[in-house]
Amino acid sequence: MDQILSFLSETVPKAKNVEQLTRPLLALLEKVTGMESTYLTTIDTEQGVQRVEFARNIGEMAIPEGLVVPWEDTLCKRALEENRLYSDDVAECWGDSDAAKALGIRTYVSAPITAQDGRVLGTVCAASSSKVARTPEVEPILKLLSGLLGYSLERELLVERLQSANSELAKLALTDSLTGLSNRRAILGELEHLFALARREQMYVLVGVVDLDEFKHINDTHGHHAGDAFLQGVSARLHDSLRSSDILGRTGGDEFIVIALGTPSAQCDLPTDMLHASRLLQERLAKATVGRYELGVGHGDIQYRGASVGVVAVLPDSVDVDEAIKLADREMYKVKQQRRSSAP
Numbered sequence: 491m492d493q494i495l496s497f498l499s500e501t502v503p504k505a506k507n508v509e510q511l512t513r514p515l516l517a518l519l520e521k522v523t524g525m526e527s528t529y530l531t532t533i534d535t536e537q538g539v540q541r542v543e544f545a546r547n548i549g550e551m552a553i554p555e556g557l558v559v560p561w562e563d564t565l566c567k568r569a570l571e572e573n574r575l576y577s578d579d580v581a582e583c584w585g586d587s588d589a590a591k592a593l594g595i596r597t598y599v600s601a602p603i604t605a606q607d608g609r610v611l612g613t614v615c616a617a618s619s620s621k622v623a624r625t626p627e628v629e630p631i632l633k634l635l636s637g638l639l640g641y642s643l644e645r646e647l648l649v650e651r652l653q654s655a656n657s658e659l660a661k662l663a664l665t666d667s668l669t670g671l672s673n674r675r676a677i678l679g680e681l682e683h684l685f686a687l688a689r690r691e692q693m694y695v696l697v698g699v700v701d702l703d704e705f706k707h708i709n710d711t712h713g714h715h716a717g718d719a720f721l722q723g724v725s726a727r728l729h730d731s732l733r734s735s736d737i738l739g740r741t742g743g744d745e746f747i748v749i750a751l752g753t754p755s756a757q758c759d760l761p762t763d764m765l766h767a768s769r770l771l772q773e774r775l776a777k778a779t780v781g782r783y784e785l786g787v788g789h790g791d792i793q794y795r796g797a798s799v800g801v802v803a804v805l806p807d808s809v810d811v812d813e814a815i816k817l818a819d820r821e822m823y824k825v826k827q828q829r830r831s832s833a834p
Contacts, residue, residue: 594619
């Protein structure tokens with residue numbers, strides 16, 4: 491036991507993560523138990539699975555890392571429920587486990603890895619295809635290792651959850667909650683990147699502003715839930731009308747912005763090419779918004795005559811991001827005035 495404690499006192503402080511702690515502990519467990527395989531698992535009770543995270547194999551039987559099995563079928567679950575630490579005849583004790591049969595396990599020993607609140611996070615196990623006698627030091631060593639691994643595993647899982655939460659918060663901060671599109675902050679950032687790329691590649695940038703005429707009337711007549719359904723329908727149609735490289739965002743209650751990289755054509759001069767590209771995009775976006783929209787249960791549908799769309803093509807060295815949006819906004823208002831004057 492003194493040698494084991496000395497080994498642990500040298501190993502544990504050097505470990506910077508769960509893997510660096512687990513691998514030497516599995517080697518120690520293999521020496522103590524004499525088993526072919528030693529391994530650490532994690533348990534996801536919500537998904538109903540157990541996963542082998544790290545394994546050490548020295549014999550013919552191998553427990554593969556990354557193996558995922560149904561939690562209900564595992565020896566670990568049976569051992570926990572029966573409070574049985576060790577078995578040298580798995581077929582007799584738990585003959586209904588398909589996973590044990592597939593892996594050829596005859597002797598098995600395990601201990602739960604628990605969090606401070608008592609939740610089972612995983613197990614530390616040893617297994618062999620042959621009969622291996624139980625030694626007196628196995629139980630205390632297993633409990634010691636599970637305690638060390640419990641603290642480390644809980645800490646790492648907490649860090650992963652915090653990183654995932656931070657990533658989700660960052661995504662939410664750049665996403666329009668109703669449509670799932672980029673919000674104003676995100677689209678301005680994307681436009682800055684697009685300007686930088688266009689500057690390097692000697693291209694131009696297309697900026698389009700889409701304003702939903704009569705949106706207030708739809709809200710006032712049919713209600714805000716119907717208005718939300720309409721916005722979601724418009725965003726889906728605009729998205730479907732674009733190339734995969736184009737970027738669409740919602741920047742206000744009834745306003746969308748589209749940005750895209752324009753590629754100069756070798757067949758015509760640049761100003762003509764930019765004007766042609768801007769008109770094509772303007773026509774495509776305007777056409778995409780025209781049509782019948784379902785407004786949700788109890789609200790029926792409407793025939794929408796389309797949005798006012800303004801598109802400009804700009805060179806990144808001639809204007810900045812804010813100026814480009816203002817130019818597109820100005821073009822959109824020209825279209826809006828034309829539509830109003832020509833309306834019956």
